[in-house]
Amino acid sequence: MAKNSNSNHPGRFAYDGLDRVIHEKARLGIVTSLATHPGGLVFNDLKELCSLTDGNLSRHLQILSEAGMVQIWKGYKDNRPQTLCQLSALGRKRFLEYLSVLEGIVTDALPAASEPAAAKKLNEGWSPA
């Protein structure tokens, strides 16, 4: 059992810090890619790393850009016009906050979920809904 797993105050498992802009699965991949590539990634490399289509990546980049978390640059690489995506300072800050919530969830849940035969038999008197 995790140290705090018996703490049962209201909202204990609400995870308010779980930023919805980052939490969406595709955007989580995008933000993690960019965080591990501080020099930025060109659109096509980012698309491949995240296994996204052009349209999906564009849509999620727009959401991240509107939230001020990602900066989009236009320029040339290998003599071809390119789009470069980079995590902003704000994006990095919010991602760090998000990661600390994620760490808390793993700390909360992993020891409990790993216990063999953790499901207890119910007392008598309960029947399937």
Added chain:
Amino acid sequence: MAKNSNSNHPGRFAYDGLDRVIHEKARLGIVTSLATHPGGLVFNDLKELCSLTDGNLSRHLQILSEAGMVQIWKGYKDNRPQTLCQLSALGRKRFLEYLSVLEGIVTDALPAASEPAAAKKLNEGWSPA
């Protein structure tokens, strides 16, 4: 830098194992609550722990129940009719798989995102989109 953060194969950041049934923010709270309470939780306690409304909790429990991840029981506690929610064996298994993906994300991202002044200056020739 995390050990594997320079690995750049296609789909490296697609996080296919990130089970959408669990990943939704409210359901992640519900499943974590239930994982840390193997004897199950009655509806009202679960609602408070997750800071959800009756309607939201019902809706998410239905999705989890239809996926076979949560079992719902009817019965009496303190002489009042109650609904008891418990994580199923399948739910526990899928949650463990989910948690290992989550751990991987934290391992990938935390060292990189924590580096001070990690954002690199771009080379010349890039302009804001």
